[in-house]
Structure formats: C-alpha cells, structure tokens
Amino acid sequence: MIRRLLLASLLPLLIAAAPPVTVIPASPRLAEAAAEYRQLWESDGMRIVAALEAASGLVFPTERIELIVTDGPPMTAYDGRTIRLRADYSPAYKRATLVHELGHRLALTLGRATGLDDxxxxYLFLHDAWTELYGRDFADRMVRIERRIPGPGxxxxxxxxxxxxxxxERQARLRALVETTAHESRGKDR
Ligand SMILES: [Zn+2]
Structure with a gap:
C-alpha cells in the first residue's frame, strides 16, 4: 500500500514520458505532409509534451494517439485517441497546431465539467507553452492568426x-480546476 502510494506520487517526477504517437495520412496524396508532422513529432514531441505539462500542471495519459493528416480543419476527438491535423499549413503553423491539439488532448484529462468551453x-496554458517552446514572438503571432479563425470555436x-x-492568474485558475475535478473524481470512486 505504502509502496503504491509512493510510486504514484513519484512517477510524474521520474518519467517525463511522451505518449506513443502514430502519424497517418488520410490519403496517399497527403504522405508528404504526414512526413513533416512525423518529423516534427520526432524532433519536438518530448519538448512539446514537457512544455504543455509544465504550463498546465496536468500529465499526459499513456494511451496511444493517432495523428491523422487531412484536408479538413484540425480537431481532437472527445475520447482523445484521434487528432486531425491539416496538411496545407505553413511549417510554423503546423507546429502551433500540433501544440494546440495536443493541449486539447491534455485538457481532456480534466473531464467535461470544468465550466469552461474547450x-x-x-488558452489558460497554450500561450505559455508556445512561449516556452518557440518564444514570445511566435506565441503572439500564432494568437493573431487564431483570432481570425472563423466558425463556432x-x-x-x-x-x-x-x-x-x-x-x-491563469495558473491559479488552472490549479483550482485541477483541485475541483480531483475532488469530483475521488467522490465518484466511492
Ligand atoms: Zn482548438
């Protein structure tokens, strides 16, 4: 019992593990874009995971994530297993989008009852993660691009x-959410 408790509390510190990822082009035509995302994951994946975890205080689940490269808008499935990424973005916006969608995946660990929209x-931690990874100018530039995205988002x-x-203030807000959802899930276990 004590050993299990110790392990549970030490694991997040000892293992900064990235979840296993598979990159799949939705059609053979998109193989080149898929290769770019695959290379991006190989070069930056560990740093992206570490930056998102540090900025959010959350920990990635260990389940495999499928990154499917398509012609459509990026999105993360509610079960967190599938992330769609768009093929025809610029290299910088590909990086920004990969971090954005992985951030949604990480935020799903809080459950659906946070009282905030996705x-x-x-955004309680995305700008901070982008800044840590690629600098303040990059983060500000990506915010300006995202502000212009039309639609229901x-x-x-x-x-x-x-x-x-x-x-x-964003960090305090996140900590409060983590506390609330942790209490709720402990309540449900009983
Ligand atoms: Zn989004």
Missing amino acids: HRLL DYDAAWSWALAMTRE
Whole structure:
C-alpha cells in the first residue's frame, strides 16, 4: 500500500514520458505532409509534451494517439485517441497546431465539467507553452492568426478572455480546476 502510494506520487517526477504517437495520412496524396508532422513529432514531441505539462500542471495519459493528416480543419476527438491535423499549413503553423491539439488532448484529462468551453480551458496554458517552446514572438503571432479563425470555436473572444489575465492568474485558475475535478473524481470512486 505504502509502496503504491509512493510510486504514484513519484512517477510524474521520474518519467517525463511522451505518449506513443502514430502519424497517418488520410490519403496517399497527403504522405508528404504526414512526413513533416512525423518529423516534427520526432524532433519536438518530448519538448512539446514537457512544455504543455509544465504550463498546465496536468500529465499526459499513456494511451496511444493517432495523428491523422487531412484536408479538413484540425480537431481532437472527445475520447482523445484521434487528432486531425491539416496538411496545407505553413511549417510554423503546423507546429502551433500540433501544440494546440495536443493541449486539447491534455485538457481532456480534466473531464467535461470544468465550466469552461474547450478554448478558454486550453488558452489558460497554450500561450505559455508556445512561449516556452518557440518564444514570445511566435506565441503572439500564432494568437493573431487564431483570432481570425472563423466558425463556432469563439477563438477571438477566448483569447481576449485568457490574455486579460496574467500568467499567475491563469495558473491559479488552472490549479483550482485541477483541485475541483480531483475532488469530483475521488467522490465518484466511492
Ligand atoms: Zn482548438
């Protein structure tokens, strides 16, 4: 019992493990774009995972993630197993999108009852992770691009909401969410 408790508390510190990832082109035509994402994962995957975990205080699950490269908009399935990435983005925006979608995957570990929509939740730590990985200028540039994304994601309003807070305020908000959802899941176990 004591050994199990010790292991559970030490594991996140000892193992900064990236989840296993498979990159699959949705059609043979997209093989080249898939190869770019695969190379990006191989060169930056560990750093991306570490930066997202550090900025959010959350830990990636160990289940395999399939990255499917398509012609459509990027998205992360609610079960977290599949992430769709768009083929025709610039190299910089490919990096930004990979971090964005993996951030959604990580945020799913909080469950669906956070009271925040998907992008407000993600934006509590995405700008900080982008800054850690690729610098402040990159992060600011990607925010400007995302603010212009049309559709139901409410990106512009969500970015304004998150960036009106300081990093410390965003972190406090995240810690409160982690605490609440941890209490809720302990309650459900009983
Ligand atoms: Zn998103």
